[in-house]
Amino acid sequence: MTITSGSSDLATLAERYAEDGFVLVKGLLSKEEAAFYRQRSHDLLALLHRADDPTWAAAREMTDAPTKLQHLHDAQFYDAAFSRLLVDPRFTDVAAAVMGVENVQLHHTKLFVKPPENGSPFPLHQDYPFFPHKYHRVGAAIFHFDDAPVEKGCVRVIPGSHKEGPREHDPEGSYHLPDVPFDSAIPQPAEAGDVLFFTYLTVHGSGVNVSEEARTTWLIQYRDPADPPTVKTHDFSLGQGMMLRGVDPTGRSGV
Numbered sequence: 001m002t003i004t005s006g007s008s009d010l011a012t013l014a015e016r017y018a019e020d021g022f023v024l025v026k027g028l029l030s031k032e033e034a035a036f037y038r039q040r041s042h043d044l045l046a047l048l049h050r051a052d053d054p055t056w057a058a059a060r061e062m063t064d065a066p067t068k069l070q071h072l073h074d075a076q077f078y079d080a081a082f083s084r085l086l087v088d089p090r091f092t093d094v095a096a097a098v099m100g101v102e103n104v105q106l107h108h109t110k111l112f113v114k115p116p117e118n119g120s121p122f123p124l125h126q127d128y129p130f131f132p133h134k135y136h137r138v139g140a141a142i143f144h145f146d147d148a149p150v151e152k153g154c155v156r157v158i159p160g161s162h163k164e165g166p167r168e169h170d171p172e173g174s175y176h177l178p179d180v181p182f183d184s185a186i187p188q189p190a191e192a193g194d195v196l197f198f199t200y201l202t203v204h205g206s207g208v209n210v211s212e213e214a215r216t217t218w219l220i221q222y223r224d225p226a227d228p229p230t231v232k233t234h235d236f237s238l239g240q241g242m243m244l245r246g247v248d249p250t251g252r253s254g255v
């Protein structure tokens, strides 16, 4: 479901998210802001000389040619511009509305640059097995800092897949879903400034960037602070538990 930000209210966004498991909010950032963050993202990766490649092993099986991915966890710890985005009400109000809560807490963030011509794909998966929570009030927002048409390897989702709940995953594997055909996921082409919100139960992935331009995104994973993790995992992210909106009524009991 695609929604143009100015013309929609939060209740409509929440309804669509509940039905489809995702919602693409158009123009949450202006084109100028997106261009600013695109530049900051590329500058940060160059400054920090990050050479490790997080391409999944299963992604290597999706294409014959070798692919590459650049990434940075916790960009807000390296550049204050990203900290500002974390608490921007244009983002946090939607995150709260789609989860149906008042309070929004940071889980982690990931900056991704899919380089031109061979930017790595992501196999279909749920985010759930990486950091399971009791009530499943956990979601992601992917900020697009440049256009992400299909040929740039935009994100794909299976609408309504969240309703089936957690799926069987191979705990020894990379948590992808080899039995779900990649083509069953619907591409969500986006423009610079658009933000894709989805639940951590929504089956999603993305294709190879075969275009001549990089695809630049920032993924913020957030949760309801009253939803405790069921497994102590993925707690290495810097700043996990920071409040992005409202208060933590639990006194951090779930951390």
Ligand SMILES: O=C(O)CCC(=O)C(=O)O
Binding pocket: 110, 112, 122, 127, 153, 154, 155, 204, 205, 206, 207, 217, 219
């Ligand atoms: O950015 C993408 O193409 C997908 C990222 C993703 O699915 C993830 O990090 O879980």
